[in-house]
Amino acid sequence: MAILEVSGLKVYFHTRNGVIKAVDDVSFSVDSGETLAIVGESGSGKSVTCYSLLDLLPKPPAKIEGGTALFAGKDLLTCSSDEMRHHRCNDIAVIFQDPMTSLNPFLTIGEQLIEPLIYHPDKNQIQTRGEAKKKAVALLDEVGIIDSQARFDCYPHEFSGGMRQRVMIAMALITEPKLLICDEPTTALDVTIQAQILKLIKKLQETRNVAVIFISHDLGVVAGIADKVLVMCDGTIRETGGTDDIFYRTQNDYTRKLLAAIPEGPKTLPNRAKSDEPLIEVTHLKTYFRNQLNSNNSEENRFVKAVDNVSLEIARGEILGLVGESGSGKSTLGRSILQLAPTTGGSVKFSGQTLTGLNAKQLVPWRRKMQMIFQDPYASLNPRMTVFETLSEPLLYHGIATKKNIARHVRQLMDDVGLSQAQLRKYPHEFSGGQRQRIAIGRAIATKPELIIADEPVSALDVTIQAQILDLILELVERHNLTMMFISHDLSVVRYISDRVMIMNRGVIIEHGDTETLWASPKQRYTKELLAAIPLADPAAERKRIASI
Numbered sequence: 001m002a003i004l005e006v007s008g009l010k011v012y013f014h015t016r017n018g019v020i021k022a023v024d025d026v027s028f029s030v031d032s033g034e035t036l037a038i039v040g041e042s043g044s045g046k047s048v049t050c051y052s053l054l055d056l057l058p059k060p061p062a063k064i065e066g067g068t069a070l071f072a073g074k075d076l077l078t079c080s081s082d083e084m085r086h087h088r089c090n091d092i093a094v095i096f097q098d099p100m101t102s103l104n105p106f107l108t109i110g111e112q113l114i115e116p117l118i119y120h121p122d123k124n125q126i127q128t129r130g131e132a133k134k135k136a137v138a139l140l141d142e143v144g145i146i147d148s149q150a151r152f153d154c155y156p157h158e159f160s161g162g163m164r165q166r167v168m169i170a171m172a173l174i175t176e177p178k179l180l181i182c183d184e185p186t187t188a189l190d191v192t193i194q195a196q197i198l199k200l201i202k203k204l205q206e207t208r209n210v211a212v213i214f215i216s217h218d219l220g221v222v223a224g225i226a227d228k229v230l231v232m233c234d235g236t237i238r239e240t241g242g243t244d245d246i247f248y249r250t251q252n253d254y255t256r257k258l259l260a261a262i263p264e265g266p267k268t269l270p271n272r273a274k275s276d277e278p279l280i281e282v283t284h285l286k287t288y289f290r291n292q293l294n295s296n297n298s299e300e301n302r303f304v305k306a307v308d309n310v311s312l313e314i315a316r317g318e319i320l321g322l323v324g325e326s327g328s329g330k331s332t333l334g335r336s337i338l339q340l341a342p343t344t345g346g347s348v349k350f351s352g353q354t355l356t357g358l359n360a361k362q363l364v365p366w367r368r369k370m371q372m373i374f375q376d377p378y379a380s381l382n383p384r385m386t387v388f389e390t391l392s393e394p395l396l397y398h399g400i401a402t403k404k405n406i407a408r409h410v411r412q413l414m415d416d417v418g419l420s421q422a423q424l425r426k427y428p429h430e431f432s433g434g435q436r437q438r439i440a441i442g443r444a445i446a447t448k449p450e451l452i453i454a455d456e457p458v459s460a461l462d463v464t465i466q467a468q469i470l471d472l473i474l475e476l477v478e479r480h481n482l483t484m485m486f487i488s489h490d491l492s493v494v495r496y497i498s499d500r501v502m503i504m505n506r507g508v509i510i511e512h513g514d515t516e517t518l519w520a521s522p523k524q525r526y527t528k529e530l531l532a533a534i535p536l537a538d539p540a541a542e543r544k545r546i547a548s549i
Contacts, residue, residue, distance in 0.1 A: 001031060003031060004070070005029045005068075006027055006049075007067055009025070010025060010026075010067055011023035011049070011052045011065065013062050014060060014061050022045050023045045024236050025067075026045070026049055026236070026237055032209055033210070034228065035212040035214055035227050035228075036226065037213075037214045037222035037228070038230045038232060039218075039222060039231050039258065040217065040231060041233070041462045044233050044234065044235070047215055048235075054094065055081075055084050072091070089116055089175060091177055095183065096168065099156075103168070109140075109151065109155070110133065110136060116175050117135065117136070117174065118132055136174065137152055143167075144196070165186070166197070169201065178211060179210065180212045184215055184217070185201070186198060186216075187217075190326050191534055192325060198224065199546045199547075219255075220536060220542075224535075224539060224546040226243045226539075239252040239255050247259070247537065264496075266496070266515065278313040279314055279351055279451060280313065280451065280483070280485075281347075283348075283349075284345065284347070285310045285311070285347070286344040287307040287344055288306065288344040307333045307336055308506075310508065310509055311346075317481060318500065319499050320498065322486065323487075323491055323494050323502070323504065325505070328505050328506060328507070331456075334372070350369070350451070368398045370452075370453075371451070372444065373454040373455065373457045374455055377428075378428060381439060381440060387419075388425060391410045395446050411424075416479075417445075437469055445476060449482070452483070453484070453485045454486045500512070500513065503518075503526065503527050
């Protein structure tokens with residue numbers, strides 16, 4: 001029996017630039033104990049659809065133009081504020097994409113967990129704070145938080161990303177809701193943690209008979225947990241049906257596009273001729289940070305060994321993939337190679353020149369030859385500078401262009417990264433995530449560098465945009481004869497782009513080798529776990545994989 005029935009939902013945004021039909025005549029239903037996946041690219045309307053049901057959209061500019069949303073026989077779209085507050089506290093819960101911005105940094109995990117129990121004691125049959133704490137600790141145990149009694153009094157910053165997401169799941173379930181809305185709950189997580197969270201949601205949904213709406217841009221992520229799939233694009237439904245029908249018998253071109261965008265198979269370009277001479281030589285590199293949270297003054301625990309005695313070489317023209325979970329030290333290694341993080345020991349040589357020990361002024365000539373593409377283009381681009389100013393800055397600073405010919409150089413960069421020259425006077429906030437990453441790539445190649453270190457450049461993007469950026473990177477590497485270190489936690493992405501792979505864990509390189517050789521026969525257990533955690537765009541195989549975790 002359907003617990004939620006949405007019919008003809010229309011949500012429009014009234015802006016100074018006109019009316020945007022974010023959701024246009026959307027209908028679907030969810031049964032008790034069922035999981036419905038809503039899939040689509042950013043801007044397709046999937047999150048707006050669900051947020052409108054709980055009155056979480058800003059009004060104005062949002063306005064519900066039509067439709068009904070019957071939850072247990074009552075229309076959510078016509079509820080009063082008090083009725084909606086009751087539903088949000090007792091009946092419908094949301095797990096948001098980024099747990100760190102959803103949790104209050106000034107309150108302990110425990111205080112945030114028991115808040116709804118304290119404010120609504122009658123519904124939850126809780127009489128005292130002690131009873132509320134007991135229920136919260138039991139739920140932390142259920143979602144897989146180790147030593148939950150002690151963790152109850154910790155703050156959000158003391159948890160890893162995966163643990164914070166588990167806390168968000170516990171907060172959503174503590175009032176025993178009938179419907180759980182999961183808005184991209186695994187997008188920012190490592191593939192191993194992502195697999196654990198997917199299995200946890202599936203297990204809790206089955207044991208508690210909760211209806212789940214799972215929002216995602218990645219069909220591979222939902223393959224193993226969804227009973228039904230609804231594919232959205234431009235505010236409308238393109239296709240809906242059972243999971244097996246969508247994956248094995250899809251009739252829609254847009255759905256095929258989403259499926260085809262999931263990285264799969266080896267590198268698409270043939271191996272280019274690489275010089276025997278190494279461009280980068282890293283020898284016994286160490287980057288340690290003082291452990292601010294450690295109360296134990298022992299020498300062993302005084303420092304966090306982010307990079308611990310790492311040695312490697314990158315040949316000219318090679319794409320080296322560096323893989324590991326969050327906290328493994330891979331980003332710190334990339335920054336240390338570029339001398340953007342202070343090193344504790346060892347050496348880094350670029351084209352035979354030792355970089356470690358050089359001061360900022362001495363490093364300036366080498367900065368032109370080494371560039372970095374950061375994970376979040378919105379954070380790495382100056383919001384007060386137009387695209388023209390952003391791309392001009394490195395060209396003028398390094399004397400590659402003059403004020404007279406700078407426009408020609410910038411226009412060429414826009415062509416190189418596939419952006420319209422008409423967008424040169426726009427600011428970063430006026431672009432999509434994929435377009436912003438293209439701008440960041442354009443800035444990186446502006447100085448015609450020999451080396452680029454790409455730090456998780458596609459992890460926050462839709463799968464279709466991710467595929468475009470990966471192909472763009474490969475094209476630019478080929479055209480400009482670049483050498484690259486490509487950092488990622490996703491082995492499938494690294495396989496698609498890299499000649500050789502290194503696996504990093506706890507500051508140490510534990511395995512390395514040719515990409516296809518390592519893929520076919522990994523030696524380390526950690527590498528095997530990373531490979532096993534990659535989502536499969538095959539419902540039958542994905543269900544089996546999740547069950548085995």
